[in-house]
Amino acid sequence: DNPEIRVANISLGTAADPDPRDDVAQALQRLEDSGVVVCIAAGNDTMDTSGFVPAGYDIGLVVSAYDASDGDQGFASFSNYGTAVDVAAPGVSILSTWPGEDYAALDGTSMATPHVAGAAAVALAINPSLSASQVRTKVVSNGEDDYQGQNNRHGEPLLDVGALVEAVQ
DSSP states (O other), rough: OOOOOOOEEEEEOEEEOOOOTTHHHHHHHHHTTOOOOOEOOOOSSBGGGGGGGGGGGSSSEEEEEEOOOOOOOOOTTTBBSTTTTEEEOOOSSSSEEEEEEEEEESHHHHHHHHHHHHHHHHHHHOOTOOOOHHHHHHHHHHHBBOOOTTTOOOOSSSSOOHHHHHOOO
């Protein structure tokens, strides 16, 4: 109902059989249909997203984690994977706010997904006329392939914000 909201970060999930008819799937689909770029964490169980909700719905941009800590470590060992995953982003040793302390370094696809949500917001700030579908396509098509850790096992590209910015200008 709020057209000013253009991007949603969904950093949550649980093991469950994704049923596209359930209320959560329908709500996410309505959100996406309304023009919101939906960014969803793939999960941290080293398993295929087909057994997880909401990543297994294959709605929006499903995000796996990449380990960029201490240089280029490759695909994060804990990250879920599968055909529903659209893009990888840094998800290891990400500085985040933490209750009772100032900051903590955290790992997870919930740390990777905000990178993609932020990149989508930047794309929309540069070119507000883009649809949610166009942003999703540009995030994926401008990602980096053949990165360390992809090893022909992970089809998703690595988020490349610089290439995305160039593509939407």
